[in-house]
């Protein structure tokens with residue numbers, strides 16, 4: 024339905040209405056009736072703004088704060104906006120539209136890229152998303168709405184919990200890694216820290232799990248007489264709380280989905296930066312993020328199951344790193360026949376396997392090849408550890424961080440200007456400045472880290488040398504693959520394997 028206004032309409036826009044189940048409870052605009060009133064307001068607004076309302080996009084019974092719930096009509100409206108079907112949005116108010124900062128950012132992207140006149144208006148007040156000032160205001164507004172919504176959601180959850188537990192006192196358990204709500208548990212924190220470092224160097228979660236089981240580590244939900252489960256190990260390592268990030272999982276999501284990945288439920292500010300809690304932290308956000316990335320990468324390699332069960336293929340140090348010198352296929356390993364001399368001396372060998380697409384013509388005893396490659400790699404690392412690398416001239420990452428830092432400084436100036444003109448309340452200003460300063464701190468840290476990269480590389484090499492003895496095969500493989508592209512095993516000729524190990528038949532291809 025289109026509303027025509029005499030004198031000609033300039034824009035065709037979409038109207039947006041939504042029923043909310045959390046938030047402004049009892050403001051008279053919820054439920055079916057609420058949507059009808061929102062519609063009326065939008066049509067009234069369209070007359071004032073001289074717009075055609077292409078149609079009303081209407082989402083029911085969902086809260087925009089619960090980010091897992093897709094708002095179908097909101098999505099349809101974004102698509103129409105991007106495609107040029109509509110050139111603007113009218114809504115009852117901005118927090119009907121964007122509870123999640125990310126929704127606002129997506130919308131801003133479309134406005135910024137549109138090559139046609141655009142409009143944005145709400146009955147509560149206008150935000151012109153086509154100007155930087157309007158975007159700034161909208162971001163602040165949505166920050167507050169988001170915070171309010173998180174608080175409201177928490178209030179609802181707390182109330183529900185209180186109802187359920189009435190007459191049944193229950194003390195909340197501190198999460199794994201903490202002894203209470205605020206302070207780290209030294210032993211568990213140490214376990215987490217060692218595990219993180221090892222996983223970053225290639226150790227598998229399954230190995231961490233085995234080690235923790237041997238140490239009799241127990242999770243918060245571990246049944247009597249058992250040790251921590253594999254799933255719990257993964258869960259506690261991914262917990263955003265370790266770096267201070269607050270996650271919030273609404274009660275009904277917990278109820279319906281069982282164990283939910285808290286990484287997906289961070290409480291965020293307008294610009295997408297997570298809100299941090301006041302408890303003692305174990306890691307920096309970057310350390311936590313890197314760990315989650317590595318864990319996610321494991322998942323991708325091994326879809327459907329977290330742990331390889333029943334796999335009969337042993338991944339040895341050189342599996343697939345060593346390559347056939349004749350056909351280039353990655354080598355696999357096999358055991359020599361029991362009782363033979365080769366079995367006694369070496370145990371296993373690497374070979375080019377026909378089922379892997381190889382020629383089947385190359386085989387070499389395993390341990391001597393491994394010893395040789397390890398020796399070469401450690402020599403390489405020793406050189407690196409000793410090297411005083413000259414400062415790097417150009418680093419695009421560093422430039423990017425510096426630019427971002429400059430932007431944050433400009434934003435601070437802009438916020439102060441708005442405050443001076445009374446366009447920001449003291450509360451809004453304080454919030455915005457706190458957010459910017461936090462970002463500034465992180466960026467400064469990044470800049471200093473990146474500026475010191477060469478020094479770090481040599482100290483990393485020194486550390487690997489120190490700890491190599493306690494590296495697992497997986498950790499060693501990860502380290503090898505950082506510097507070595509392939510280890511080419513060349514044919515030995517007739518009876519070559521009987522003359523002992525010949526290093527000239529091994530070619531290391533460096534990265």
Ligand SMILES: [Zn+2]
Nearest residue numbers: 347350375382
């Ligand atoms: Zn081959």
